Amino acid sequence: MMGVLKVELTKLLKKASTRVFIILYTIILIGMSILYTVAEKIYDLSIYSGTQFVGASLGTMMAFLLPLMAVYLASSSQSIDFSRGTMKNMYLLPISRTKLFMSKIVAVQTILGSVIIVHFVITLIVSFIVDGLTVVSIGASLIDYLGAFLILGLINTIGTIIALLVNNTGLAVILAYVGYIGLGILTIYVPSISGISLTTLINNYANFFSAGAITMLLSTLAYYIILFITGLLIFEKKEESLCQFD
Amino acid sequence: MKIHIKGIWDLKEGDNIMTMLKVEGLRKEYDKGKGIFDFSISMEAKDIVLLLGPNGAGKTTAIRAILGLTPIDAGSIVFNDIDTIEQPTDFLKSVGATVSSPAYYEYMTGYENLKLYSEFYENVNNQRIMEVLDIVELSDAKDKKVAKYSTGMKQRLDFARAILHNPELLILDEPFNGMDIEKKANLKGYLTGLTKYFNTSILISSHMVGDLEKFANRVVILYEGKCLYEGRLENVLKEHDNLEEFYLEVIQQFKNSKLNPISVGGVI
Numbered sequence: 001m002m003g004v005l006k007v008e009l010t011k012l013l014k015k016a017s018t019r020v021f022i023i024l025y026t027i028i029l030i031g032m033s034i035l036y037t038v039a040e041k042i043y044d045l046s047i048y049s050g051t052q053f054v055g056a057s058l059g060t061m062m063a064f065l066l067p068l069m070a071v072y073l074a075s076s077s078q079s080i081d082f083s084r085g086t087m088k089n090m091y092l093l094p095i096s097r098t099k100l101f102m103s104k105i106v107a108v109q110t111i112l113g114s115v116i117i118v119h120f121v122i123t124l125i126v127s128f129i130v131d132g133l134t135v136v137s138i139g140a141s142l143i144d145y146l147g148a149f150l151i152l153g154l155i156n157t158i159g160t161i162i163a164l165l166v167n168n169t170g171l172a173v174i175l176a177y178v179g180y181i182g183l184g185i186l187t188i189y190v191p192s193i194s195g196i197s198l199t200t201l202i203n204n205y206a207n208f209f210s211a212g213a214i215t216m217l218l219s220t221l222a223y224y225i226i227l228f229i230t231g232l233l234i235f236e237k238k239e240e241s242l243c244q245f246d
Numbered sequence: 247m248k249i250h251i252k253g254i255w256d257l258k259e260g261d262n263i264m265t266m267l268k269v270e271g272l273r274k275e276y277d278k279g280k281g282i283f284d285f286s287i288s289m290e291a292k293d294i295v296l297l298l299g300p301n302g303a304g305k306t307t308a309i310r311a312i313l314g315l316t317p318i319d320a321g322s323i324v325f326n327d328i329d330t331i332e333q334p335t336d337f338l339k340s341v342g343a344t345v346s347s348p349a350y351y352e353y354m355t356g357y358e359n360l361k362l363y364s365e366f367y368e369n370v371n372n373q374r375i376m377e378v379l380d381i382v383e384l385s386d387a388k389d390k391k392v393a394k395y396s397t398g399m400k401q402r403l404d405f406a407r408a409i410l411h412n413p414e415l416l417i418l419d420e421p422f423n424g425m426d427i428e429k430k431a432n433l434k435g436y437l438t439g440l441t442k443y444f445n446t447s448i449l450i451s452s453h454m455v456g457d458l459e460k461f462a463n464r465v466v467i468l469y470e471g472k473c474l475y476e477g478r479l480e481n482v483l484k485e486h487d488n489l490e491e492f493y494l495e496v497i498q499q500f501k502n503s504k505l506n507p508i509s510v511g512g513v514i
Contacts, residue, residue, distance in 0.1 A: 003365040010362060014354055085349030089407065091315055092345070093366045094338040 008107035074159030075172035147208035272321035299468035342413035348404035352393035459489035
């Protein structure tokens with residue numbers, strides 16, 4: 001499994017678009033950190049205290065860039081092989097299709113996990129320099145990040161499924177966002193589903209491990225199982241479309 | 247013409263054990279009655295089997311079915327006592343294959359592409375990757391992005407991927423397409439060396455007979471998804487001037503009789 005995971009990671013990280021995303025993320029993160037430091041240290045403003053910056057900066061990224069990265073990388077991971085025809089080479093390797101599918105999802109999740117770990121460390125250092133820290137506040141921030149990681153996993157799996165269906169990275173990203181907005185509107189008109197709605201889960205990633213959030217955790221687990229099985233079935237079905245008669 | 251079998255001497259003799267592939271009653275039907283019907287073939291170590299047929303005869307379908315790339319409707323495939331349908335990963339450890347047009351990660355170099363695939367085999371290290379690149383004469387272009395490769399270079403890189411782990415069975419779908427005469431001669435020389443020194447079995451599909459009759463020892467003729475002939479090439483050449491003449495005769499006879507399927511002499 002480690003071998004195929006390494007391969008999937010290499011394929012993604014060698015892609016220019018993946019690097020662009022990581023660079024863009026880094027620039028925004030550094031920009032936010034500089035602005036925060038300058039505002040607090042030079043202009044003597046009080047924007048955040050303790051580790052609030054650690055959580056707030058993640059919130060900024062979770063509002064758009066991180067979900068976009070999750071959907072893009074998930075779609076890209078599938079389209080790398082299906083659109084180029086290299087999937088047939090992968091199928092000729094001594095590895096099961098289930099492991100192949102899993103490795104693609106895990107590779108994307110590894111990149112997203114690495115990005116938010118780096119984010120956590122950088123913002124923690126900045127917060128320490130600007131405001132000072134307490135162990136309790138670090139723990140609270142960690143829980144936010146864990147929630148974000150769980151939600152990004154869901155977005156990753158959804159992106160994978162859409163990409164498998166449409167076989168186009170750009171279209172998959174657009175459809176994912178249209179679906180997200182659509183679900184949000186549905187939740188407004190049918191408030192009874194808001195507890196288990198995907199949009200609610202995504203918006204409440206920071207409350208995942210708070211008291212009374214068991215429904216959210218169970219819903220997330222259910223979504224993981226349903227989406228993974230659905231994705232795997234589509235992945236297995238998709239191989240037939242690769243066959244051409246000769 | 248003396249052909250230098252490049253790279254063959256770098257391999258360890260006796261690496262491969264005796265190989266046996268037995269395909270029986272393979273059936274894969276698509277819409278409109280196309281597909282392969284009752285396709286059977288048996289291969290032993292050192293066999294070079296030529297799978298002949300016009301475009302659309304079902305050669306690629308047969309190869310895809312053997313490799314497990316497409317689900318089959320009926321039939322069995324056994325390789326060295328391994329049921330390949332039940333244990334596909336065990337089978338694929340011992341098989342190298344090229345199927346249809348070569349496909350690569352064009353944003354990576356030739357070396358990086360092979361390095362990716364090498365992760366799946368225990369017996370492949372950097373030295374072996376370099377050796378294989380040398381065999382297919384891509385050493386000088388190993389650091390070039392595959393996007394800049396010509397069709398022939400991509401074809402050779404595809405072949406390099408197939409032989410990377412020194413497989414017991416090589417299945418090559420139209421391997422000589424897009425290759426110039428010299429490269430084709432070198433490749434045939436290398437393949438002959440593999441069978442001679444390492445007991446490798448090779449199944450090659452082609453829609454052109456050309457000079458392949460001097461290269462293979464068995465032939466299978468496929469037409470409209472049906473196996474019209476399977477037998478030793480030497481038996482064919484005893485009674486016919488060349489393989490092309492026999493091939494045309496078999497197909498003509500099938501067209502005339504419309505028997506399904508027929509056997510036209512030869513030892514199966």
